[in-house]
Amino acid sequence: MSNKTGEGFPNTSFSEFDNYRADDNNPEESGKSSSESEKGKYAKLFEEIKVLSEKLNSAEREKELAKSLEKEEALQEEYIYLSETSPEGAQAEEPSPEDNPSGEEPTPDNQEADPNDAEGTAGKAKKCSRIKRFFAGVALAAVFALGIFGARKIVQEGNAAQVEAEDDDDGGEDDDDGGENEDNPETARGIYDGYGERAMYLDSNKGGDYDFANAVEAAEVCNNDEVEMVKYTAGNQVESLADYIANLPEQLQPEGFRGLSILETDQKLESLSPEEYDSVFNYFCGVMDGAFTQEIELEGDYHNAYMRQIDENAGYTHDNMELVSCITHENGTRATEFYWTDDGTANGNIIGSMIVKISHDENGNIDGGCLQVVIPNSDGSRTYIYFDLPDIAPDNPSTPDTPDNPNITPRPKNQTEADENSGASAGIVTPEGQERQVTAEPVADGTHPYNPDTNTYNYIPEEQAGQIGYEVTNDIREIGQESAPITTPGEIVTAEEMVTTQTAPEMVIGTREGVDEANNFDAGATVGTGEVTGDTPSADGSRNTIRENLEQATGNPAANPSNDSQGF
């Protein structure tokens, strides 16, 4: 605690104190309290007496006052002794830690803040989301440090983690959950690709603002060359927040959200008032701030999901889209693990983790990326395999085991690396074992694909699509079949339509395979990644590229894409 002096205390002055002391039997002693530290002690004692006298009733007051007087007399005797035995002793005596913990000489700057001022500052702080977010992380760490939550040991084996569940000492709280939990493989959560409508952009400095951006903005921040996988989004941050909240360790999920599926979480978030939503959002940010991170490399396969039409004839609307699970291959995928510990330190027992694929810069530093969340399995049977989503469509076109072609290959910085890493284009391998990648066609006017003013998207430039490897087909069920066009070539689609045209809305980095010189994709193969546009069979039944369709529709040659165009 800071040192206290006689100054600054209401209704306190040394003259008053001297008068008080003068009432005692040692009036001359009042003039000997020259040492600052002694003054501090007596002032503190006087203040203590004053506070007690205000609070207690007369009987208790007298009792407490008596105690304080005894204490004062003891201090006085000590002072007298020191004064008599060593004139310098009183002055040289070091202040107690209570009086001056900092060891500094009491100065006006070290004065304790006026209680009224402190209260005012506290009131301001309660209205400041930034400091509240900071305190939220601190409080959460304190909760962990106090061992409130049960911990599970994570046994690290290289990059793989097996979770060994321990008995919780929280009274069986999980039994109250009606939903999934990580200990039950049958109901554990997975991730969504494409259900979320807004990519989450994490600031490169953890602890900053966890803002939600649209896909284009996210891609711009992530720098497409570095992005390994981006959740396609359009305009609604709620669903993305739902994804992340649902994938938090249960102990960290906001009140009322524990054990909910992503869909349920989304619905609950949608039902909140703006103030309630902000509260949940701020809480989530605080949780993320309280997490530690470590860079990891993924291995193995992941359950994943994409969107498809429920009724093929009902158009591409949000209500007519359903989620379909699939498997993606993640060997070599770089990711960042957020983890929380039971003691609030980086080396404590991990009570939960969340893995997010985050882009890196050329130095290997996190580059402020935002990517999907993945959850490791809890039984350790297969590295990072996690489980079916509870609200997916029953028709699961999951793919068989594939050769060791990673789903995502870190984008090499030069083509040599790309050659060495050939075969890295696979997103989802079809049952036929073939893969394909197709590209979207250049933007007719070469403008930025996303127009925030009108909330519309243009087609993605071919070069961009080629780099990223967009999937063109609309429906993974139509693997090996011609897919119907999604939009009229040249049409500017709205964000809503873009959402509904997504099947597996991930951008895949890698080489372009299965694409012939005319940019026609090979029938019979598909990559289950984000698709942007479809193509229209020409009159003779052959498949036009979108560029060709565009040219046919407009009668003009398609413009070259801008080099600055990015995103979807």
Place this chain on the structure above:
Amino acid sequence: MDNEYLIDRQTLGKFIDELIKKKPLAVEDTEELNKLREESIKALDDKITKAIFGSLTKEQDEKLNQLLDHDEDADYQEFFSENNINIQEIVKNSMQEFADEFLGGQDV
């Protein structure tokens, strides 16, 4: 945003819920339980708030006020670090004390 609380109410709620599990309150019905729970949450927040802002010197209080008033991007972690205020310890101790009082000597 709830301006009544300094600490995120959800975190406080979780802490209180864990304490309640360890020492169930003698209440007659859910309404009373919820009321006591809310009061406990508020009391915990007040305790932590008092501990944090009561630890500030006058100068620190003034500096903090300036940050709150004028700096939207203030780094509060840095503020407390530079001023040698172990905010983590303060919050943890406050919560521990609260838990001790609540549980009446039981281990948290």
